[in-house]
Amino acid sequence: MEAARHGLRALPAVRLKQLPRMADFALWAAACETALWPPGTFLRAYCENRRAAVEEVIEADPVATKVREMMAKRPTWTGSASELLRVGIGCSSYGRSGAWPKSPRALAGRLRRARTLLRALGIEIAFSREGRGGSRIIRMSASHARLPRKTVSTGTTVSDQDPSNSANPAPGVEDIPCAPE
Numbered sequence: 186m187e188a189a190r191h192g193l194r195a196l197p198a199v200r201l202k203q204l205p206r207m208a209d210f211a212l213w214a215a216a217c218e219t220a221l222w223p224p225g226t227f228l229r230a231y232c233e234n235r236r237a238a239v240e241e242v243i244e245a246d247p248v249a250t251k252v253r254e255m256m257a258k259r260p261t262w263t264g265s266a267s268e269l270l271r272v273g274i275g276c277s278s279y280g281r282s283g284a285w286p287k288s289p290r291a292l293a294g295r296l297r298r299a300r301t302l303l304r305a306l307g308i309e310i311a312f313s314r315e316g317r318g319g320s321r322i323i324r325m326s327a328s329h330a331r332l333p334r335k336t337v338s339t340g341t342t343v344s345d346q347d348p349s350n351s352a353n354p355a356p357g358v359e360d361i362p363c364a365p366e
Contacts, residue, residue: 192217
């Protein structure tokens with residue numbers, strides 16, 4: 186109860202550098218947190234949980250995992266769902282698993298569902314129709330500054346260090362911004 190009273194007093198003065206999803210909740214928790222913890226504790230934990238959730242979902246989806254691996258090696262990829270399907274089937278770990286889509290249409294659907302999570306990793310996916318026949322094209326582009334490494338620390342501590350000053354050229358999932366861009 187004391188934390189709630191403290192939060193009511195502190196709420197008008199609370200300012201966050203970036204508002205994450207569920208901004209009202211984040212502001213309220215940040216206002217209450219100083220009654221129990223040092224400032225910034227809640228937002229660090231909230232962002233770390235979000236980052237871990239993105240990583241877990243991507244690791245559980247063979248399509249998202251394959252796209253992340255592909256885009257770690259190149260800045261762009263353009264082609265049809267059929268071409269992308271062949272790329273995945275060519276990889277024994279993906280093509281032989283029952284989780285890999287069997288048709289271009291199913292693959293495009295899986296890409297659409299994974300698009301938001303992949304965007305959090307710096308991979309943009311766009312669907313369009315081109316040419317006289319209206320061929321369906323998939324365009325993927327990667328911001329290599331935000332692509333994750335293959336291994337990700339799942340520790341509970343989060344650094345306040347500015348990721349742009351990092352000596353590592355390919356930051357991990359821990360460097361995904363908490364707030365939507």
